[in-house]
Amino acid sequence: MEYGGAASGVPDSGGPPSAADSLRVALLVSGARAAARSGDLDGALRMLRDADTMGTGTGTGARTRTGADDRRGPDETDADAPDVAGHPDVLDLLARIHAQRGEPEQAAACWRRALELNPEDPAASAGLARIDRLAGRGPRAALARHRTATALAAAVCALAAVTAGTAVLAAGAAGRPERSGPSQADLVEQRARQLAAERRAEQARDRDRAATRRAEAAEALARALRAPGIRPQAHGDSVKVAFADGLFSEGAELTPSGAGRLAVLGERLAGRRLHVEIHGHAATVPGAPTGGGSVVALWRALVAARELSAATGMPLTAFTTVSADQRDAPYAEPARNRTVTVVITPVQPAAAE
Numbered sequence: 001m002e003y004g005g006a007a008s009g010v011p012d013s014g015g016p017p018s019a020a021d022s023l024r025v026a027l028l029v030s031g032a033r034a035a036a037r038s039g040d041l042d043g044a045l046r047m048l049r050d051a052d053t054m055g056t057g058t059g060t061g062a063r064t065r066t067g068a069d070d071r072r073g074p075d076e077t078d079a080d081a082p083d084v085a086g087h088p089d090v091l092d093l094l095a096r097i098h099a100q101r102g103e104p105e106q107a108a109a110c111w112r113r114a115l116e117l118n119p120e121d122p123a124a125s126a127g128l129a130r131i132d133r134l135a136g137r138g139p140r141a142a143l144a145r146h147r148t149a150t151a152l153a154a155a156v157c158a159l160a161a162v163t164a165g166t167a168v169l170a171a172g173a174a175g176r177p178e179r180s181g182p183s184q185a186d187l188v189e190q191r192a193r194q195l196a197a198e199r200r201a202e203q204a205r206d207r208d209r210a211a212t213r214r215a216e217a218a219e220a221l222a223r224a225l226r227a228p229g230i231r232p233q234a235h236g237d238s239v240k241v242a243f244a245d246g247l248f249s250e251g252a253e254l255t256p257s258g259a260g261r262l263a264v265l266g267e268r269l270a271g272r273r274l275h276v277e278i279h280g281h282a283a284t285v286p287g288a289p290t291g292g293g294s295v296v297a298l299w300r301a302l303v304a305a306r307e308l309s310a311a312t313g314m315p316l317t318a319f320t321t322v323s324a325d326q327r328d329a330p331y332a333e334p335a336r337n338r339t340v341t342v343v344i345t346p347v348q349p350a351a352a353e
Contacts, residue, residue: 023299023302025089025090026089026301026322028084028090029090029320029322030293030321031047032044032093033322035047036093036100041101044097045094045097045098086113086117088114088118088124089317091113091124094106094110095127099127099131104134108127111124112124112128115128118317121317122274122347123275125347211237213348214236214237214348218234218237218239218345218346221234222239224268225239225241227264227268229245229257230243230244230265231243231244237345238343241265241341241342242330242339243258243340243341245335245336246338247261247262247339248300248303252299252300252303262304262307263307266307266309266312270313272346273347275318275344275347276305276314276319276342276344276345277320277321278301278305278308278320278322278340278343279324279328279342280296280297280301280304280321281297281300281328281339281341282297283334283335283338289326292326293323293325293326294323294326297323300338301323302321305319305321308342
């Protein structure tokens with residue numbers, strides 16, 4: 001069965017969190033990310049904030065009840081349930097949603113909490129660095145403000161001297177000064193506007209240079225990842241990797257060639273600072289929904305993350321796993337859609353302040 005059933009043949013990770021807990025978190029993040037991408041930032045935020053009290057869900061904030069749930073009272077909770085709201089993937093998505101809502105302080109708080117859990121978290125470090133740059137913090141921003149203030153002070157002094165000299169020279173025969181041209185306040189304001197425009201132009205040039213560096217890094221990574229059966233393509237600052245053939249047989253069982261290709265990809269990613277997002281796919285079968293993702297697709301993403309983690313040495317928390325929408329299937333043939341696509345974004349080193 002390609003769609004809807006529980007995936008079989010997926011080995012346990014061997015330690016906490018369990019495969020079931022990982023699936024709960026992955027379903028929550030997948031649903032919240034889908035809501036955010038559709039523009040429902042408030043709904044995505046509610047879904048993530050309510051995770052501890054309502055359980056995880058696939059898009060509505062409520063999880064499917066099990067037999068154990070039915071034996072508990074309506075006000076009882078599962079004491080063994082994971083701290084979903086404190087999971088690194090949940091914290092990262094919360095931070096991104098807060099940032100998109102124009103709430104940098106809340107975003108920074110979430111990324112700081114993620115760094116407390118994993119001081120090596122590249123996404124949290126990059127997010128905090130971006131917030132600091134946008135907020136004008138750091139030595140480089142302070143130096144720019146100092147230069148602007150110094151230039152303004154110099155302009156005020158120079159203009160005051162010029163104005164005073166003009167007043168003395170313009171004294172008429174009647175003994176009263178005659179003032180001509182713009183006032184001192186007008187000239188100071190004009191200079192301030194000029195300095196501000198120059199600063200904005202410099203910031204725009206910095207952004208353009210940074211975007212160029214990110215695009216060049218993505219192109220270089222795409223070239224390094226090319227291998228038989230592996231098809232990387234750069235898109236902006238990321239690389240999208242597709243595979244020539246399906247990686248899985250039925251359910252979430254890797255084929256030998258699929259396991260080999262993930263191993264090759266992992267070896268080429270090892271030692272790099274990256275953000276990796278894995279999209280699981282599933283073939284659409286008659287009578288099944290044609291959108292909304294599937295459990296089978298999500299299991300495939302989780303299995304691929306496990307294989308890449310083993311090959312790269314990166315922790316499982318470094319990988320984001322989602323179920324792709326059925327309409328985003330990479331191929332027309334069902335067998336080839338038993339696969340994943342991997343979106344890889346190189347993490348740029350923080351700019352020297």
